[in-house]
Amino acid sequence: MIAGYIFLYLPIVTLIVFSFNDSKMVTLWGGFTFKWYGVIAHDTEVLDAFKLSLKVALMSATASVLLGTLAAFAMVRYKSFWGRTAFSAHINAPLVVPEVITGLSLLLFFVFCERLFGWPDRGILTIWAGHTSVGMAYAAVVIQSRLLEMDKSLEEAAMDLGCKPFQVFTLVTLPMIAQSLLAAWLLTFTLSLDDVVATAFLSGPGSTTLPIVILSRARLGLDPTVNAIATITVAVVSVGVFAGSLWLNRQETRRAAEQAAAYREGMQHAVAA
């Protein structure tokens, strides 16, 4: 297990340590410094790429969750409609099709469209479309599993108490699946943020995302700025994940305690009565 941990995390630790390295050489320790962080703060290429990445990730996560919810609903709520099996396969396909293929085929499609209609230029829109096509598949899977485990009688009860179908959705279903929507959003956000393969096919001149910048810089020769960028990313992600799981854990413990208390109370009542 220790070997496993070393294998998993030592590279990341090395990367972080060397982002504070006061030397141009990536493999030689030359003293502690923050200067690479200063450098990237003024590096417009990195900053623009970062902004674009965020924008794309925000857009594609939101679109993925919206489309994924619709797909998941169709799959869970309607057990038989014409072409259901095909539809299910189509939802899951992006999960198994190699991303190179997805990227390439989307590229060909967009080039074809551009030739026919003069639209779209490769850029933020095409990246967005690419990320969403993969992301919505992931979102659909996450939301679908939540919908499946949700007690169907909750929705029936809502209807029974006077909710029209749309009210059932907004007042009961949505709050019930909110957590899975958030999870799906975070998942697709991260997927989009660090996607290289599909993005490489779909980005155009002047629209490079952060991972592409990192990759191209690393290819030109290792550069401590890359380490610095990566460290920031790692920091943001791990703080996010840590806070998230801590919060969930707290909720869970509190809930369990409250449930146990209610049960004990109930038993006491039963004995007393």
Added chain:
Amino acid sequence: MQQKHQGAADLTGDASFVRIDQLTKRFDEVAAVDDVSIDIRKGDIFALLGSSGCGKSTLLRMLAGFETPTAGGIFLEGVEISQLPPYERPINMMFQSYALFPHLTVFENIAFGLKRDKMPKDQIAERVEAMLNIVQLKPYAKRKPHQLSGGQQQRVALARCLAKSPKLLLLDEPLGALDRKLREQTQFELHNIIKKVGVTCVLVTHDQEEAITMADRIAVMSNGRFLQVGQPHEIYETPNCLFVAGFIGDVNLFKGTVEVDEPDHVVIGTPECRHFVSHGITGTLDMQVSIALRPEKICLQEHEPTIEQRESAQEHGYNCARGMIDAVAYFGKFTLFHVKLDSGMVIKATRENAARHEETQLVRGQRVYAWWDGSDVVVLTN
């Protein structure tokens, strides 16, 4: 069923407050509910009793509006409602899982239906308060459902249903999710609340005890049809077929042929004994019949029944068989005996432990006389 078609004049009367008319529901050609007709009186608790898959839940869901009938109609106060969506029916249902909204407090759960009716806020608060009082959960208004015990959750579910003052209350296995210990107590509470509110109620259960204690009338269902409809004691004491007799309570079944067929009594010969039955039956001589006898109707004793005992039973006819006690199970308030009769048949007999020290303890292996009154047996012809 004699309730069928009482004429249109009666349609809005209390006797047919709810009318189910030749209702059928098919799922892919399989009839879950098969041509069922019944009238339910206003204020009655009506139980649908049957094992799983008998169609009782489908029938309930049609009343609630979650299933559309394949044929037939449902009338509430004379108004056909079977095509209305659930949210337009003046009917509320308590789900087996309670289906309390986990993201809402007890108060908000009970207020949920009232808000949909656009009731003013202060009236909602008043109504919810009243409901909380009825189910005795006032201190719990601010809690979330997971902070309540099973019994409390059940009462919130009930309060939520009653808040809208439905014309018809539907209960789906109301006690199914509770611990055994809580059940009995809850059964009475539930019954009292429903009777106090005075709402007409249809209840689905597979538990015969629950049906017998809660309901004013019971319909025993099997394969989508009603086998028998009647008051609890009618169903128990005069079952009309083998299924009903076996489904409700314990029963001993003797198989035999009709030997004497008179208008006021019959005699049925079985390998165990000649059964004297003190009422006439619709049957013919030499017909194959079954005799149902409840275990608590059988007296067991070591010595031969005395002249007085025989004479007391004589006016209804006296039946007796000899056997040996095969097993004894002590249940506290009564003791269950398995008696192996000389014919080889094993019957069940119970004896109430009314006194703390029974004078004659019957033990395993003991020879006994088992005897019973001729009016206590039911002859089943199918």
